Amino acid sequence: MDVKQAIQLLQNEGYKVTKPRENMLYYFEEEDGYRTAKDFMLFTEENYESMSFDTVYRNLHLYHSLGILESTDLDGEKHFRMNCMTDHHHHFICKDCGNTKKIPICPMGEIEEMLTDYDIEGHKLEVYGVCPLCQSA
Amino acid sequence: MDVKQAIQLLQNEGYKVTKPRENMLYYFEEEDGYRTAKDFMLFTEENYESMSFDTVYRNLHLYHSLGILESTDLDGEKHFRMNCMTDHHHHFICKDCGNTKKIPICPMGEIEEMLTDYDIEGHKLEVYGVCPLCQSA
DNA sequence: TTTACAAATCGGAATCATTACGATATAATG
DNA sequence: CATTATATCGTAATGATTCCGATTTGTAAA
Numbered sequence: 001m002d003v004k005q006a007i008q009l010l011q012n013e014g015y016k017v018t019k020p021r022e023n024m025l026y027y028f029e030e031e032d033g034y035r036t037a038k039d040f041m042l043f044t045e046e047n048y049e050s051m052s053f054d055t056v057y058r059n060l061h062l063y064h065s066l067g068i069l070e071s072t073d074l075d076g077e078k079h080f081r082m083n084c085m086t087d088h089h090h091h092f093i094c095k096d097c098g099n100t101k102k103i104p105i106c107p108m109g110e111i112e113e114m115l116t117d118y119d120i121e122g123h124k125l126e127v128y129g130v131c132p133l134c135q136s137a
Numbered sequence: 138m139d140v141k142q143a144i145q146l147l148q149n150e151g152y153k154v155t156k157p158r159e160n161m162l163y164y165f166e167e168e169d170g171y172r173t174a175k176d177f178m179l180f181t182e183e184n185y186e187s188m189s190f191d192t193v194y195r196n197l198h199l200y201h202s203l204g205i206l207e208s209t210d211l212d213g214e215k216h217f218r219m220n221c222m223t224d225h226h227h228h229f230i231c232k233d234c235g236n237t238k239k240i241p242i243c244p245m246g247e248i249e250e251m252l253t254d255y256d257i258e259g260h261k262l263e264v265y266g267v268c269p270l271c272q273s274a
Numbered sequence: 275t276t277t278a279c280a281a282a283t284c285g286g287a288a289t290c291a292t293t294a295c296g297a298t299a300t301a302a303t304g
Numbered sequence: 305c306a307t308t309a310t311a312t313c314g315t316a317a318t319g320a321t322t323c324c325g326a327t328t329t330g331t332a333a334a
Contacts, residue, residue, distance in 0.1 A: 016281060016329080018281095018283080021282090052285065053321075054284070054285085055282075076215065078213065107243075111240055114242075115240075118268060119267040120229075121265055123264045128257075128261075130256040173291090190314090191293075191312075194292060194293070195293090195311085196311095213291080214291070276334085278332095278333085282327105285327105288322080289322070291318100292319080293316105293319095294318085297313085298314105299313085
């Protein structure tokens, strides 16, 4: 998912393409990892174009519901990153920088077999630690 | 982990065994699933022995740091359950009642092999949905 | 290109979960 | 049973997120 595709999706679904929305898309396309609402607010302030909390949170939810962003609960804060929908996978998440590495392994096949009476709606597999770059820093 | 073991652990580590602490232990021993601070506060109010937020949160953290409780971030709230330290495993978590079912599968062996340059500190594997009991209700 | 209007934004107030704080109470030890 | 460090209490403060009324803006039709 890139900015171009996301804008296309917004238009197809009848949502307006506004300056704030574009700014958010470009930010998350650039950052290859999980970021919070505050991360984004700080970034915009540094670039002299801060926007309302309301707008940021509302669009984060919109983007999540449209599948443009994926999210995870971490340390009591919601974190978001661009959604890579091409294949099903999971992430290593660096606790220092928030950047991620793809993990192309998923044990859900096995697990579904042992939960036949359960209505499975989703799952989460995440690995936490420090990435090579942050280790050397 | 049961109440008896937890109390033993508190004493060994030099912590006092107080009424509020005992109440919390009995609550989590009884409930076989993830519960929030508020869940516990509501329970105590119904039993006419409510206690301070400060006390509840402080002891939740204490119990977590001692390994008496395990925790997970869910819907922007921290959830806790009695820790079952006998074997490494993961959980199915019912989104309606919070109760859990053990999943004795873990793909970390495979995953560690593909993350050789990464400093791995932890991981999370959770399956979400509706348990059989809540489906029929 | 202008107009019209639904949709989006803004700033600030409100809410919810969680943490901090000073005063009081209490478990553990001698 | 006296001492004292530790825990609790009630409340105030914090941090993330949501809500709200007023204003602005994209979009589509005139």
